[in-house]
Amino acid sequence: MIYVFLANGFEEVEALTPVDVLRRAGCEVKTVGVGGKEITGSHKICVKADMEVTDIEIDKAEMVVLPGGIPGTPNLEQSDAVRAAVEQAAKNGAWVAAICAAPSILGHLGLLKGRRATSYPSFEKELIGAEVTHAPVEVDGTFITGRGAGAALPFALKLAEVLKGAEKARQTGVAMCVPGM
DSSP: OEEEEEETTOOHHHHHHHHHHHHHTTOOEEEEEESSSEEEOTTSOEEEOSEEGGGOOGGGOSEEEEOOOTTHHHHHHTOHHHHHHHHHHHHHTOEEEEETTTHHHHHHTTTTTTSEEOOOGGGGGGSTTOEEOOOSEEEETTEEEEOSGGGHHHHHHHHHHHHHOHHHHHHHHHHTTOTTO
């Protein structure tokens, strides 16, 4: 199971692009509302999450995804349940993915020490212990980080690649008419 956490103020393109791409690639994805099932993004798009954070089974997680956005990222980080889920997923060897401002949560939890990571430029200082790159997407071990909204599609395709393989990710990109696929 792949869990994509949504808190009020999330960046819509960074959350919904991975959900869409991963489902197209054949992954089982659930959106997880933090603070309820109806969550409003940073651009006032209301989304009904599949489940609430209290309903997840983190030991069954293959991947957890944290979209950025303001105030979405701070709202995610303030949730004890989200922080515990991320830490447990990392401990279990599941994939942990975060984009834009959200890699700062991983930095604050000490999960990026000694790893390459990328984030939105103003959050780079929050990637505590990481080797900060400016790549659109960075993969180090079971951690995947993305730079920002403009990297949402490459980020999502990389998630599909690590879960379903390079060929399935390529096929998904071709079916979506992604340039260069």
